[in-house]
Amino acid sequence: MKQDFIRKLKEHITEGVVLELEPMGRHTTFQVGGPADLFVEPAGREELQYAVETARGDHVPFFVAGNGSNLLVSDDGYRGMILHIGKGMSQIVVTDTVVEAEAGASLARIAKAALEKGLTGMEFAAGIPGSLGGAVVMNAGAYGGEMKDILTEVDVLTADGRFLTIAACDLDLSYRHSCIPHKDYIVLGARMLLDRGDPEKIRARMNELALLRRQKQPLEYPSAGSTFKRPEGYFAGKLVQDAGLKGYTVGDAQVSEKHSGFVINRGHADAAEIYFLIQQVQKKVNKKFGVMLEPEVRFIGF
Numbered sequence: 001m002k003q004d005f006i007r008k009l010k011e012h013i014t015e016g017v018v019l020e021l022e023p024m025g026r027h028t029t030f031q032v033g034g035p036a037d038l039f040v041e042p043a044g045r046e047e048l049q050y051a052v053e054t055a056r057g058d059h060v061p062f063f064v065a066g067n068g069s070n071l072l073v074s075d076d077g078y079r080g081m082i083l084h085i086g087k088g089m090s091q092i093v094v095t096d097t098v099v100e101a102e103a104g105a106s107l108a109r110i111a112k113a114a115l116e117k118g119l120t121g122m123e124f125a126a127g128i129p130g131s132l133g134g135a136v137v138m139n140a141g142a143y144g145g146e147m148k149d150i151l152t153e154v155d156v157l158t159a160d161g162r163f164l165t166i167a168a169c170d171l172d173l174s175y176r177h178s179c180i181p182h183k184d185y186i187v188l189g190a191r192m193l194l195d196r197g198d199p200e201k202i203r204a205r206m207n208e209l210a211l212l213r214r215q216k217q218p219l220e221y222p223s224a225g226s227t228f229k230r231p232e233g234y235f236a237g238k239l240v241q242d243a244g245l246k247g248y249t250v251g252d253a254q255v256s257e258k259h260s261g262f263v264i265n266r267g268h269a270d271a272a273e274i275y276f277l278i279q280q281v282q283k284k285v286n287k288k289f290g291v292m293l294e295p296e297v298r299f300i301g302f
C-alpha cells in the first residue's frame with residue numbers, strides 16, 4: 001500500500017484509529033481472517049469522509065465493516081483499507097418514541113436503551129450481534145421482526161462524498177437485502193420509531209428470545225450466524241440436514257450439529273476451510289435437491 005496514503009490518514013485521523021496489518025480475525029465473529037493492509041476506525045463523520053475521499057483519490061480499495069458478524073475474510077486478508085464503523089461512531093439518543101443511533105452502535109446496546117425508556121419494537125434485535133449499520137444493510141431480522149419494521153430514516157455518505165438522509169422506504173429493504181451496497185452508500189446512522197410498552201414485558205420477551213437462541217444456536221462456537229439465506233419455499237438448515245450434512249467437517253470448520261444452518265469454527269479453522277466447506281455444502285445440496293443455497297455471509301479477499 002502506498003506509504004503516502006498511510007501518512008495522510010495518520011495525520012488526519014487523530015481521534016480515531018489507524019492500524020497497519022491488522023489481523024481481521026480480531027474483528028470478525030468467525031475469528032478468522034488475515035491482515036488488512038490498513039484498518040481505520042473513524043471517530044465521527046468527518047474522519048470517515050476524509051478516509052473515503054482520500055482512498056478514492058489515491059485509488060486505494062476499501063471495504064466498510066461493522067461488527068464483522070456476517071463476514072468471512074480470507075486468510076490472506078484484505079489488500080486495501082478496512083473502514084471499521086465501530087465505537088468511534090456509536091452514540092444513541094432516545095427522544096420520546098424515536099431512537100436515533102450512529103451506525104457503529106450495537107443492536108444489543110440500542111435494544112437495551114429502548115428497554116430502559118420503556119419502548120417496544122426492538123426486542124427481536126437484542127440478540128443479533130451486529131452493528132446498526134450492518135443491520136440496516138442486511139435488513140437484519142429474527143423471530144418475526146426485521147429492521148424494515150422500525151426504521152424511518154437512514155443517514156448515509158454517498159459514493160460522491162455527500163451526506164444524505166434517505167427515507168427507509170426508499171432503501172428497497174426486503175429479506176436480508178437493501179440497495180445500500182449497490183449504491184455504494186456508507187451508513188452513518190439511523191432513526192427508529194418504536195412504541196411505548198411495559199418494560200417488564202419487553203424484558204421478558206428479550207429473555208425469552210435469548211433463551212431460544214441459546215437452546216437452538218451453537219453460540220458456544222465462533223460463527224457468522226445463519227450461513228445461507230432462506231431459499232424461497234425451503235429452510236436452509238433443513239435442506240443441509242436432509243442432505244446428510246449435519247456435522248460435516250472440513251479441518252476445524254463444521255456444519256453445526258446443533259443447527260445445520262450454521263457453519264462454525266470449532267476452534268482452529270482457517271478461512272480457507274470455512275470457505276471450502278460452504279462451497280461443498282452448496283454443491284451437495286444442489287445435487288440432491290436442485291436448490292442452490294445463496295450465502296448470507298459476505299466474503300472478503302477471496
Ligand SMILES: Cc1cc2nc3c(=O)[nH]c(=O)nc-3n(C[C@H](O)[C@H](O)[C@H](O)COP(=O)(O)OP(=O)(O)OC[C@H]3O[C@@H](n4cnc5c(N)ncnc54)[C@H](O)[C@@H]3O)c2cc1C
Binds near residue numbers: 226
Ligand atoms: C451468533 C450469530 C447470530 C446471528 N443472528 C442473526 C439473526 O438472528 N438475524 C440476522 O439477520 N442476522 C443474524 N446474524 C448475522 C449478523 O449479525 C447480521 O447480518 C448483522 O446485521 C451484521 O452486522 P455487522 O455490523 O456485524 O455487519 P458486518 O458483518 O460487519 O457487515 C455485513 C455487511 O454490511 C456492510 N456494512 C456494515 N456496516 C456498514 C455501514 N455502516 N455502511 C455500509 N455498509 C455496512 C458490510 O460491508 C457487509 O456487506 C447473526 C450472526 C451471528 C454470529
